[in-house]
Amino acid sequence: MTKIRVEETIDLIKNLVSIPSPSGNTNEVITYVDKYLSELQVETKRNRKGGLIATIPGRENNKHRMLTAHVDTLGAMVKEIKANGRLKIDLIGGFRYNSIEGEYCQIQTSTGRVYSGTILMRQTSVHVYKDAGKAERNQENMEVRIDEKVHNADQVRELGIEVGDFISFDPRVQVLPNGYIKSRHLDDKASVGILLRLIKEIMEEKIELPYTTHFLISNNEEIGYGGNSNITPETIEYLAVDMGAMGDGQSTDEYTVSICVKDASGPYHYDFRKKLTTLAEQNNIGYKLDIYPYYGSDASAAIRSGHDIVHGLIGPGIDSSHxxxxxHKDSIENTTKLLYHYVQSDMIL
Known part of the structure; x- marks a missing residue:
């Protein structure tokens, strides 16, 4: 892909991460994606879970492909309105309390009102609490300080805030001149941006795909079941596009496309993986093979739900996941290139 196209993808990613969408409250971002695809005259439909399926007909319709990326993110929910006018929270998705300490957030009420706040330790002030640094970061000690004049639970409820209201985290997105992209929720809105830009490329260049191809923008991946339904009986290859996890012992980096060989669900389809690596090598695409030890994807959820498919997982390398x-834009570019060649390739079966 050209530099201009990569920059367009990054602009899409910036827009996507700026739309709050914790698992369970994703209608706004799904609507954004649906509008984007509708303007490209791509057929779309929503499933009952609230996800979006876009379909591009191919030369052959008795074999289908499905590619998926998830638009839901980590977040939280109001667990309790405390007597001091602050909020106890319950986490949505698999992350740790320490990773959101000091984060700005939004509280969205069931009536649509939005309030700002900050997630803090109850014992934050070092001038008051001797154990400020040692206290455990957990549900009991962390709370949301609402940016309103509230001093008790009744005043909070007068704002319309109630148990079960969604809390989203400020993405703090930055795109640096040297190509780095910093933001919360790159898992997995970076991949959603890549798929949207790929679909635009297919439509604008009038690329005829060899097989009917479905693009599922799932909305419950972070809680385990986003991509496990609405898979047509004709679907043979199912490719999840999700972040590549980085850390000690990992080969994934921020500059190549990560091809997952195994995660917590077990190995991904061996021949499918080999097909992806062959495509990368034939087209000079930088890639890394990796195992993600504490990870599951929409593809593994689809396998668990009993679908007879060939499953794979690739994605841009993301540092400090969750x-x-x-x-980096190089990883975005390499992932896009691999997908571009994949959707035009022959199936392995």
Missing amino acids: AFERT
Whole structure:
């Protein structure tokens, strides 16, 4: 892809991460994606879970492909309105309390009102609490300080805030001149941006795909079941596009496309993986093979739900996943290139 196209993808990612969408409250971002695809005259439909399926017909319709990326993110929910006018929270998704300490947030009420706040330790002030640094970061000690004049639970409820209201985290997105992209929720809105830009490329260049291809923008991946339904009986290959996890012992980096060989669900389809690596090598695409030890994807959820498919997983390398995430435009570009060649390739079966 050209530099201009990569920059367009990054602009899409910036827009996506700026739309609050914790699992369970994703209608606004799904609507944004639906509008984007509708303007490209791509057929879309929503499933009952609230996800979005876009379909591009191919030359052959008795074999289908499905690619998926998830638009839901980590977040929280109001667990309790405390007597001091602050909020106890319950986490949505698999992350740790310490990763959101000091984070700005939004509280969205069931009537649509939005309030700002900050997630803090109850014992934050070092001038008051001797154990400020040692106290455990957990549900009991962390709370949301609402940016309103509230001093008790009744005043909070007068704002319309109630148990079950969604809390989203400020993405703090930055795109640096040297190509780095820093933001919360690059998992997995970086991949959603990549798929949207790929679809635009297909439509604008009038690329005829060899097989009917479905693009599922799932909305419950972070809680385990986003991509496990609405898979047509004709679907043979199912490719999840999700972040590549980085850390000690990992080969994934922020500059290549990560091809997952195994995660917590077990190995991904061996021949499918080999097909992806062959495509990368034939087209001079930088890639890394990796195992993600504490990870599951929409593809593994689809396998668990009993679908007879060939499943794979690729994605841009993301540093500090489920915390202060970062990637680079090179990884976005390499992931896009691999997908571009994949959707035009022959199936392995």
